[in-house]
Amino acid sequence: MTEKCHHLTYREAGDGMAFDEARAFCTVTGSFVQPMRADVCNARYGLDPETDCEFYVEAESSPDGSETGDRDR
Amino acid sequence: MTYEDYRDGKPVVITAALTGGVHGKEAHPDLPEAPGEIATAAAACEDAGASVLHLHARRDNGERAFSTERFQAVADAVRDATDEAVLQHSTGGTGAPDALRHEPLRTDPAPEMASLDMGPLNRYERLTSENTRGLVASLHAEMRERSIKPELEVFNDGHFNESLAMLEELDDPPYLNFLFGGGTTSPPHPRTLLNRVEALPEGVEFNVIGFGPHQLPLTTQSILLGGHVRVGLEDNRYYERGELATNEQLVARAARIAEELGRPVATPEETRELLGLRGR
Numbered sequence: 001m002t003e004k005c006h007h008l009t010y011r012e013a014g015d016g017m018a019f020d021e022a023r024a025f026c027t028v029t030g031s032f033v034q035p036m037r038a039d040v041c042n043a044r045y046g047l048d049p050e051t052d053c054e055f056y057v058e059a060e061s062s063p064d065g066s067e068t069g070d071r072d073r
Numbered sequence: 074m075t076y077e078d079y080r081d082g083k084p085v086v087i088t089a090a091l092t093g094g095v096h097g098k099e100a101h102p103d104l105p106e107a108p109g110e111i112a113t114a115a116a117a118c119e120d121a122g123a124s125v126l127h128l129h130a131r132r133d134n135g136e137r138a139f140s141t142e143r144f145q146a147v148a149d150a151v152r153d154a155t156d157e158a159v160l161q162h163s164t165g166g167t168g169a170p171d172a173l174r175h176e177p178l179r180t181d182p183a184p185e186m187a188s189l190d191m192g193p194l195n196r197y198e199r200l201t202s203e204n205t206r207g208l209v210a211s212l213h214a215e216m217r218e219r220s221i222k223p224e225l226e227v228f229n230d231g232h233f234n235e236s237l238a239m240l241e242e243l244d245d246p247p248y249l250n251f252l253f254g255g256g257t258t259s260p261p262h263p264r265t266l267l268n269r270v271e272a273l274p275e276g277v278e279f280n281v282i283g284f285g286p287h288q289l290p291l292t293t294q295s296i297l298l299g300g301h302v303r304v305g306l307e308d309n310r311y312y313e314r315g316e317l318a319t320n321e322q323l324v325a326r327a328a329r330i331a332e333e334l335g336r337p338v339a340t341p342e343e344t345r346e347l348l349g350l351r352g353r
Contacts, residue, residue, distance in 0.1 A: 039169075
């Protein structure tokens with residue numbers, strides 16, 4: 001994968017928080033993403049969610065591809 | 074730096090790490106990210122006793138930024154908001170290409186200080202910040218060229234070895250920053266810090282970071298051992314268990330402890346003299 005993660009969305013609110021500017025939100029963990037991790041989600045600098053993100057790997061390898069939600073980041 | 078420095082009442086340099094490059098407002102709603110927010114926090118921390126301001130830059134949405142342009146915006150805002158404090162730019166950047174890691178050094182004027190990560194460290198489950206010897210050397214060369222004092226970031230004993238091997242290349246006094254916490258940082262225990270300080274060559278100044286709950290005890294120990302301290306929301310979000318802190322509160326507490334223990338808090342002018350800085 002060289003494109004941004006398909007589990008990434010940008011939201012102004014969620015997980016009990018609200019922001020003026022839309023921020024990176026992971027639909028696997030059900031939470032906003034730390035700035036350092038957002039570079040992986042966006043596949044910046046050659047980073048690749050498929051190999052560099054444990055949440056992506058876990059979600060994609062689960063039998064039904066289900067999202068785990070509410071995971072500690 | 075020794076216990077004798079403590080007994081002699083040597084001033085303590087307090088560095089405020091205001092923002093960092095790992096977490097953001099998702100972890101602490103008041104963590105300063107925009108240049109104006111960082112400048113406001115910087116001014117409050119200078120008033121509370123910080124003489125060095127450790128700076129990172131962010132995008133508008135809080136994500137990491139490494140460009141000279143973004144660092145310039147932060148540095149300009151902080152210079153406008155503060156009186157004399159020393160600006161220290163981070164050159165850290167897990168996953169970022171080497172070329173980008175140089176950009177924080179290229180503001181006008183250059184920062185007086187910059188961080189220099191001394192080797193690899195792990196992040197999360199699948200990331201490593203490589204910090205090759207080649208990158209360390211090239212960052213250090215540019216710092217020398219631009220009269221920027223490096224603060225060597227010693228995350229673990231391997232980095233300590235790397236730092237010791239580099240001492241002769243450094244202007245006096247070498248300034249090493251010891252980091253304590255989990256993962257590839259040093260085990261957070263007073264004994265670890267004591268051993269590290271005992272192994273320091275004469276004439277080296279040291280600073281201490283303790284991540285999370287280790288910030289208070291290990292920075293206090295550093296004061297007793299003649300060292301300096303770094304506090305702030307980059308390293309620790311809490312004032313005490315369950316109570317979120319502000320950068321200003323963490324600096325004020327460090328200053329209060331230093332004064333109570335008999336070491337005055339270094340002014341920016343004293344910091345420049347102690348660390349051999351070129352001036353703002």
